[in-house]
Amino acid sequence: MDSVDAAGLGIGDEYPPRIMGVLNVSEESPYDPSVFDDSGEAARYVDEELIDEGADIVDIGLESANKRFDVLSAEEELERLYVALETIESVSGDAIFSIETRYAEVADEALSKGFDMVNDICGFADPEMPTVCEEYDVAVAKMASPPDLERPGAVEETDWAARKSPDWAANADYVEQVYEALKQNGLTDKTIVDPAFGGWSEAQTLADDRDAFRRLREFRALDRPMLVSINRKNFLGELADRETDERLPVSLAATSMAVERGAHVIRTHDVAETRDAALIGKAFTERTSASIDGVSISQLDVDSTRTVRTHLRERGIDPAFADDWGTQLLEIEGLDDDASERLMSIAAEHGAVVQPSSDGDLLVMGSATAVSDVSGRLAGKSDDIAALGEKLSRLLR
Numbered sequence: 287m288d289s290v291d292a293a294g295l296g297i298g299d300e301y302p303p304r305i306m307g308v309l310n311v312s313e314e315s316p317y318d319p320s321v322f323d324d325s326g327e328a329a330r331y332v333d334e335e336l337i338d339e340g341a342d343i344v345d346i347g348l349e350s351a352n353k354r355f356d357v358l359s360a361e362e363e364l365e366r367l368y369v370a371l372e373t374i375e376s377v378s379g380d381a382i383f384s385i386e387t388r389y390a391e392v393a394d395e396a397l398s399k400g401f402d403m404v405n406d407i408c409g410f411a412d413p414e415m416p417t418v419c420e421e422y423d424v425a426v427a428k429m430a431s432p433p434d435l436e437r438p439g440a441v442e443e444t445d446w447a448a449r450k451s452p453d454w455a456a457n458a459d460y461v462e463q464v465y466e467a468l469k470q471n472g473l474t475d476k477t478i479v480d481p482a483f484g485g486w487s488e489a490q491t492l493a494d495d496r497d498a499f500r501r502l503r504e505f506r507a508l509d510r511p512m513l514v515s516i517n518r519k520n521f522l523g524e525l526a527d528r529e530t531d532e533r534l535p536v537s538l539a540a541t542s543m544a545v546e547r548g549a550h551v552i553r554t555h556d557v558a559e560t561r562d563a564a565l566i567g568k569a570f571t572e573r574t575s576a577s578i579d580g581v582s583i584s585q586l587d588v589d590s591t592r593t594v595r596t597h598l599r600e601r602g603i604d605p606a607f608a609d610d611w612g613t614q615l616l617e618i619e620g621l622d623d624d625a626s627e628r629l630m631s632i633a634a635e636h637g638a639v640v641q642p643s644s645d646g647d648l649l650v651m652g653s654a655t656a657v658s659d660v661s662g663r664l665a666g667k668s669d670d671i672a673a674l675g676e677k678l679s680r681l682l683r
Contacts, residue, residue, distance in 0.1 A: 287584070290476045290511050292425035293402035295342055295382050297478060297511045303545045303564035306384065306513070306553040307332075307341030311369045312349045325372035337379030340561035344377075345405050345553060346370045347386040357436055360389040367392065371399050384427070388435050390414035397422045407431065407438045410471035420474050427513045427551070429480040430467040439486025441467045442494070460494040461501050465508075465596070473510060478551060480513040481505055485520065495521035499540070502547040503587050507600040514544045515553035517560070534559060542567035548587055581620040586649075588615050594651070602644025607651060614657040616650040617643075629664070636660050 289298025297304055309332055336344055348366045349358045358366075367385075374383050385396035388408035393415060397404070403424045409431035410416055419426040431437075432444035441463045446455035450466060458466070468479050481498050484490075499521070505512055516522065518533040526536045534556055541552055541560050545567030554560040588594050594615055595605035621629065626648060630640040636659040638652030650657060 287506065287511070288475070288509050290425050290478060292343070292476070293382050297425065297550050299550070301550070303549070303568050304342040304551045305340055305557055305561045305564065306343040306345050306551050307336035307339075307381075307557045308345050308347070308553065308555050309336070309370075309373070310347045310350070311366055311373070312347060325369050325376055328369070328373040329376035329378075332373065332377050332381075333379045336557055337377070337381045339557035341381055341557045343382045343384055343403070343551065344374075345384040345386055346373070346401075348392070360391045363387055363389060363392045364395060367396060367399075370396070370401075374400055388412060388415075388438065390418045394418045394422075397424060403427070405429075408435055409433070409438075409467060411435045411438075413471060416472060416474050419476065423476070425476040425478060426474060427478040427480050428468065428473065430464045430482040431486075432467060433470055437487065439482045439484070440489070441482065441487070442489035443487050459497070460490075461498050461504065464498055465505065468505070468508060473508070478511045478513050479505055479508055480515065483514060483516050483519055483521065492521040492524055495519065499544070501593075502544060502549065503589055504593050504596045506548045506587055507593075507596040509600070511550040512548055513551040513553060514549045516540050516544060517552075517554040517556060538563040542570075546571045581618065584617045584619075586615040586617055598641075598649070601647070601649065603641045603649060607639065607641065614650070614652055614654050616657065618648040618650065621648060629660075632663050633660050636663065 287299050289296055289300060295304065309328060311328065332344055348363045348370065370385065382402045383400070384403045384405045385393060385401045386405040386407060387393055387396070388406060388411060390412045393404045397418070404415070404419055404426040406415055406426060407429045409428050411431060411433045412435060415426070429439060430441055431439045432441065434440070437443065442460060444463070444467070446458060446463060446466070464481050481502070483495050483498065499516070502512070502514070517537050518530050522536040522540050523529065523533045526533070528536060537554070537556065538559055541563040544552065545564050552560055552564050586597055588597065591608050594608035597615060598608055599605045629648065633640045633650060633652070637656040638650060638660050641649050641651065643649055650660065652660070
């Protein structure tokens with residue numbers, strides 16, 4: 287899992303979960319406590335209700351993303367940008383400032399005037415957005431969306447038969463469409479992926495959101511940090527039969543689960559409470575890795591054969607291997623050719639398999655018993671590969 291440096295803020299497995307607080311400078315936004323058109327009042331809100339409560343990132347929106355409202359043009363967003371810029375200049379607390387926009391032109395202006403990162407809800411529909419973010423060397427949250435500036439998040443309304451292939455479109459479920467949408471127009475080295483929870487289109491259902499949440503681990507195969515925006519969302523409220531103002535408890539329960547399933551950034555209006563829930567989720571997350579002499583080993587987060595297939599497919603390995611091999615999946619980077627050959631030979635003797643990925647790393651697959659036997663055999667050797675076996679043994683305890 288590649289980590290991202292967002293203006294000095296580390297985001298990834300080795301860092302605490304990051305909390306993204308929300309400020310809106312648009313009168314259309316539905317959540318009143320976060321909406322301001324006066325920069326002084328907005329700055330006080332950011333300092334007292336967001337940063338002081340534990341927000342690491344402040345995400346500033348220039349318009350409501352609610353599909354009931356007309357989409358603003360880039361020119362109209364730029365007219366509102368001055369309030370956001372005056373706000374961040376008046377804030378006394380320390381945080382990373384993110385501009386929520388679908389337009390590369392707006393992102394360019396915001397980044398040049400003091401913003402630190404971008405939150406693109408249209409998933410690089412503006413083809414210049416990745417270029418702008420790379421030129422400024424900033425982190426960018428990319429929400430799953432068709433490449434259409436007018437229809438953010440409308441994953442199920444995309445003509446996947448034309449964009450991907452008729453066969454794929456006929457068989458892909460909603461989560462697979464979200465995954466593919468995140469890959470559209472590529473990823474920068476500092477991209478943070480967002481699976482797009484919420485009613486972004488008429489076609490997206492609460493059951494779709496629940497399925498995406500249930501399968502969050504699959505998005506880790508993209509090898510990028512993940513942002514989730516689930517605060518008081520309908521797919522949670524329906525389960526508990528709660529209206530928006532009564533949904534904080536279900537949001538906090540889901541936050542802990544999201545972090546345990548691989549989320550790194552939680553976008554929320556309820557900063558203090560969400561921070562605590564995220565820390566609980568992190569504390570009870572079992573996701574392990576180790577390194578020795580330039581060789582790194584990661585235990586990939588897999589909870590089903592389907593998740594294994596996703597990891598294999600993303601690494602250029604035939605996903606059919608997932609049907610024949612068990613539940614353990616380890617990724618090893620930096621092993622030389624001789625050690626790789628010995629590892630493959632020992633794995634075969636113990637009922638495991640080693641496959642090279644498209645980028646030259648090795649994936650060790652097998653049942654828990656088989657992979658444990660491989661690590662034990664390696665640890666018993668007297669040459670340089672023994673240290674690898676010892677690390678594997680500790681990793682699997």
